C-alpha cells in the first residue's frame with residue numbers, strides 16, 4: 001500500500017531540547033492515524049516538520065513520496081492542516097479568507113468560490129460566510145479551522161487537537177465529518193488529548209513520548225495489553241472459588257467481596273467464558289456478569305508513565 005507519510009530517524013533539536021529523537025513512522029494512505037503523547041512529547045514539532053514550518057535537524061520525511069524540504073510545494077499542496085491555534089486573518093469575512101487561501105494554492109477564482117461554498121456547507125457554517133472570524137463562537141471557529149484545512153481538497157488532513165474546548169454535541173458532529181472524509185479516501189493524522197477520541201476513530205495510533213515512538217498499534221491491540229475486570233455476581237457468598245490465576249496465566253488478580261467476584265486479567269473478554277465455566281463446574285450460580293474493559297487512556301497513561309525516567313532533555317549532536 002502507498003504511504004501517506006514515511007519517516008525515518010527524524011530528529012529535531014531546539015538548542016538543548018531534543019524535541020524529536022529519531023522517529024520512525026509509516027502512515028498508510030487512506031488510514032485514520034492517531035498521534036498520542038503527553039504535553040511536550042513532540043507532536044506539534046512533528047507536524048510542523050511535515051508542513052514545512054520547522055526545519056528538521058536530521059533524518060528523512062516524505063509525504064506521498066515527496067521530500068518535505070526538497071519538494072516543499074508538492075507536499076504543501078497535498079496537506080490540509082487544522083492547527084491547534086487560531087492563526088486566522090481576523091478582519092476579513094471568512095468566505096474571503098478561504099478564497100484567498102485557495103488562490104494561494106493556485107486554484108482558479110471560479111473554482112475557489114465554488115469550493116468555499118462547499119466546505120462551509122460541509123462544516124455547517126455557510127450562513128456565517130460574511131462574518132469575520134473574530135465574531136464566530138468558539139465552536140464555529142473550530143469548524144472554520146476544518147473548512148480552511150479542506151479548501152485545497154487535501155489527500156492528507158492533519159488535525160491538531162481538532163475538538164479542543166468544544167461541547168460534546170459539536171465534538172460528535174466534527175467526528176462524523178472527519179470519518180466521512182476518511183471514508184472517501186482522505187488520510188487523517190490526528191493528535192488529541194481526548195484519548196477516547198483516538199480509541200473511537202483511529203485505525204492505528206503511535207504513542208510518542210520525549211521525542212520517540214514508544215509503540216504503533218491499533219487501539220484494540222493496545223487495550224489488549226492493559227487489564228480488564230471480569231465482575232461476577234454470585235447467588236450465594238462462596239467459601240472458596242477456583243484458583244483462576246493458576247488456571248490461566250492472563251489472570252493477574254482475584255478479589256472476592258461477599259458474593260461479588262472480580263477477576264482482573266488481560267484480554268478479559270476471552271477469560272470471562274472460562275471464569276463462568278469454572279464457577280459453574282464448581283457449583284456456583286451466577287446472577288450477573290460484566291466485563292469492564294480497560295480504556296486506551298489507562299494503557300496510554302501506563303505506557304507514558306513508564307517512559308518518565310528518560311524524559312530529561314539531551315544535548316543534540318546535530
Ligand SMILES: Nc1ncnc2c1ncn2[C@@H]1O[C@H](COP(=O)(O)OP(=O)(O)OP(=O)(O)O)[C@@H](O)[C@H]1O
Pocket residue numbers: 014017018019037038039040041042043044045046
Ligand atoms: N520553538 C521552540 N523553541 C524551543 N523549544 C521548543 C520549541 N517548540 C517546541 N519546543 C520544545 O520541544 C518539545 C516538544 O514540543 P511540542 O510542542 O512539539 O510538543 P507537543 O507534543 O506538541 O506538546 P503539546 O501536547 O503540549 O502540544 C518541548 O520540550 C517544547 O518545549
